Amino acid sequence: MLTADTRDPAALPRLLLTLLAIALLWPGIQLSELDLGVLLHADSQSEMGRFVSTFWPPAHDQDFLQLLLKATLQTLAIATAGMALALVLAVPAGLLASRALSLSAASHGGRTSLLGRLLRWPVRGLLIFLRSVPEIVWALLFVRAVGLGPAAGVLAIAITYSGMLGKVYAEIFESTDQRPAHALLQAGSGRLASFAYGVLPNVAAELLSYTVYRWECAIRASVVMGFVGAGGLGQQIDLSIRMFAGGEVASMLLTFLLLVLGADQLSRLLRWRLT
Amino acid sequence: MTLSLKQVFLHHANGVEALRGVDLQINSGEQVAIIGPSGAGKSSLLNLLATAIRPSSGDIEVLGQRAWHLSARQRQRLRAKIGLVHQAPPLPPRQRVVTAVLAGKLGQWSLGKSLINLLYPLDIPGARAALARLDLAEKLFSQCQQLSGGQLQRVGIARVLYQAPEVLLADEPVSAMDPVLAGHTLTVLSRHAREHNVTLVASLHAVELALAHFPRIIGLREGQILFDCPSDQVSHDMLDTLYANEQLQSPAPAMTPLIVQIPRC
Amino acid sequence: MKRLINPLLILAIVAAVIASFAYLGLDLEELGSATSLKQMGSYVGRFLSPDFSAGYLNAILHGAMETLAMSALGTLLAAVLGLLLALPAAGRFGWFFQSAARLLLNGLRAIPELVWAALMVFAAGLGPNAGTLALALHTTGVLGRLFAEALENTPPEPAEAIRLQGGNPVLAFCYGTLPNLAPQLLAYCLYRWENNIRMASVLGFVGAGGLGQMLYVSLSLFQEAQAGTVILAMLVLVLGVDSLSAWSRGRWVKA
Numbered sequence: 001m002l003t004a005d006t007r008d009p010a011a012l013p014r015l016l017l018t019l020l021a022i023a024l025l026w027p028g029i030q031l032s033e034l035d036l037g038v039l040l041h042a043d044s045q046s047e048m049g050r051f052v053s054t055f056w057p058p059a060h061d062q063d064f065l066q067l068l069l070k071a072t073l074q075t076l077a078i079a080t081a082g083m084a085l086a087l088v089l090a091v092p093a094g095l096l097a098s099r100a101l102s103l104s105a106a107s108h109g110g111r112t113s114l115l116g117r118l119l120r121w122p123v124r125g126l127l128i129f130l131r132s133v134p135e136i137v138w139a140l141l142f143v144r145a146v147g148l149g150p151a152a153g154v155l156a157i158a159i160t161y162s163g164m165l166g167k168v169y170a171e172i173f174e175s176t177d178q179r180p181a182h183a184l185l186q187a188g189s190g191r192l193a194s195f196a197y198g199v200l201p202n203v204a205a206e207l208l209s210y211t212v213y214r215w216e217c218a219i220r221a222s223v224v225m226g227f228v229g230a231g232g233l234g235q236q237i238d239l240s241i242r243m244f245a246g247g248e249v250a251s252m253l254l255t256f257l258l259l260v261l262g263a264d265q266l267s268r269l270l271r272w273r274l275t
Numbered sequence: 276m277t278l279s280l281k282q283v284f285l286h287h288a289n290g291v292e293a294l295r296g297v298d299l300q301i302n303s304g305e306q307v308a309i310i311g312p313s314g315a316g317k318s319s320l321l322n323l324l325a326t327a328i329r330p331s332s333g334d335i336e337v338l339g340q341r342a343w344h345l346s347a348r349q350r351q352r353l354r355a356k357i358g359l360v361h362q363a364p365p366l367p368p369r370q371r372v373v374t375a376v377l378a379g380k381l382g383q384w385s386l387g388k389s390l391i392n393l394l395y396p397l398d399i400p401g402a403r404a405a406l407a408r409l410d411l412a413e414k415l416f417s418q419c420q421q422l423s424g425g426q427l428q429r430v431g432i433a434r435v436l437y438q439a440p441e442v443l444l445a446d447e448p449v450s451a452m453d454p455v456l457a458g459h460t461l462t463v464l465s466r467h468a469r470e471h472n473v474t475l476v477a478s479l480h481a482v483e484l485a486l487a488h489f490p491r492i493i494g495l496r497e498g499q500i501l502f503d504c505p506s507d508q509v510s511h512d513m514l515d516t517l518y519a520n521e522q523l524q525s526p527a528p529a530m531t532p533l534i535v536q537i538p539r540c
Numbered sequence: 541m542k543r544l545i546n547p548l549l550i551l552a553i554v555a556a557v558i559a560s561f562a563y564l565g566l567d568l569e570e571l572g573s574a575t576s577l578k579q580m581g582s583y584v585g586r587f588l589s590p591d592f593s594a595g596y597l598n599a600i601l602h603g604a605m606e607t608l609a610m611s612a613l614g615t616l617l618a619a620v621l622g623l624l625l626a627l628p629a630a631g632r633f634g635w636f637f638q639s640a641a642r643l644l645l646n647g648l649r650a651i652p653e654l655v656w657a658a659l660m661v662f663a664a665g666l667g668p669n670a671g672t673l674a675l676a677l678h679t680t681g682v683l684g685r686l687f688a689e690a691l692e693n694t695p696p697e698p699a700e701a702i703r704l705q706g707g708n709p710v711l712a713f714c715y716g717t718l719p720n721l722a723p724q725l726l727a728y729c730l731y732r733w734e735n736n737i738r739m740a741s742v743l744g745f746v747g748a749g750g751l752g753q754m755l756y757v758s759l760s761l762f763q764e765a766q767a768g769t770v771i772l773a774m775l776v777l778v779l780g781v782d783s784l785s786a787w788s789r790g791r792w793v794k795a
Binding site for chain 2: 697698700701702703704705706707708710711714715716719720722723
């Protein structure tokens, strides 16, 4: 037996990949104007250093704390209301976009009819569109459309998260074993009924877990959206940064951290209890 | 005296007494097989000889050095001269066979050479030669997860052969192979040990294989040595006493598959 | 007892939802009314004739490249730093470094990217550098924690075997732990890159360059046609990164 080659067959692809990476890295650094040095210059002389030094002490006068409380409650409300609206859109969209309700799939061993596919793809496309446009862009658009304040935030969350929830719901519906639902469909039950009895029991836990996790993300998103005027804690942080009121920014950041921690714990509790 | 154990006791962390009062002397170049029922302590004995675990009491000398009285760095240098073939080959599933085999010399190569080896294998002919002795040369560039249990065990053996240690310890090296392949592999191991004057100690489940390939047999039962004699002096009575009340043998543990969590976005 | 708590929890959630709508004083009726919808409709209509002139497309291309570079470099930096911090965070260097590393990682990830970007604009000035640094800092916290968890869950046997052969700890990590860990690390990096390309588009709002800055400017100047083009470009970018990431996942992550 002749052992002809002593070359590693993976060597050439690896070399090409490395060259490609280097070829992309150089213009990438140019385009992003990367300069890590600024982080090291963050001493008391620099702009950021001076701003950060005003963070102490954090503002804690009575009026401000009341404002803080109102803003926090508003953020919570925006997130919850936005999620509720998102669910209203996401559940039917998820059902339409998945193959779980397909009668033709039930009778043809998983293959769907052409008509079904023509119906499902636009819904999928819509969901992908809704979730691909960054939520803050939606927030900005809604602020222009319905004015400053929490309404814009609620609508922005509703639209983006319906896309996210709908797509993941559809994936979850399809990832479980379809045979119980197919058996029910073939026995003559309606689409929704066979879904409710065949697919839903298996996936309910995962659906709930993901929804609660997304609610937690929605809280953070509402704060971020506030930066463009959609109300809540974010809008206040933006105002305080513009006014260089470091103490206020510090208290609000602390409140935000506490809010996120609290939401994290609550979401863990809910997921543990309900699943 | 290459390997020497004097009154060695070994207690595991969960309180199980693995070895009780073991006395053992093995000279350079000897080929010894250790047999015994499951749970007798064969793996513990081999791990002890490989200086992987420290005895609870007693003296152990490997290659003329008292392993646990050395500094950590000296012990690492000593370990580079000891090769242990594990029962379950500790090979990452996505690593290629060539890298897994070349890893045998990690204790002897410099840091720079070892790191370059990750990017491009530096000694392909050497790895191929080691695998060829075990009839696995064509699997040189496959990934470990594409191999069967028996093939994986042979890769583990190839790694130790490539390491070229002075002491070769093998923990159930042929447990996942059929009898013909097992016999062939043991022949390869014996021949290597003879040609390079390597001390070979192997633990085996199959008594016939042990008697056929090794000149000296040690019987271990419940942490104690029952007999230690040349293979032609091993009688049926001795084997019966050794394996009395033997439970069903457990199969060699398979490689756990790699589970990658893909976050839902 | 458990059977009683669950319906109560559900009731509490429904009550919270209703309370949220009430607290915000959102008048859904008014939002959904004919005039309001017509207003929104005409606003949306102005976006539907995007500006495709050559000069503007050039600017869009440059902005898109900037955004792509921001997200990719930010994620890459975060992966390197995250891995460095994950080693102590998984307990490889003892209890003290574990707590310190975890504290640092939690701090980095708790502050949202936008806030980091606002701070970085102070430090580095306007432009994509601030955006890249902001993404890198936040993502280091996220990836560092995910990497540390993955590190704790890898089987230790291959690395121990290398140590037993006389290899030093660095080699044991590279030959024994890394091959098992690498697909998981790559999966996490791709997941964060998908997220970061969306965030990079947005960081421009606080002045961190890229498509986001162009969008903010065009919306502030009420140039909806230009804004429409920017949004389309953002969409293309996001979809592109999503498919690239899915392909990479299929090629290198799945077993």
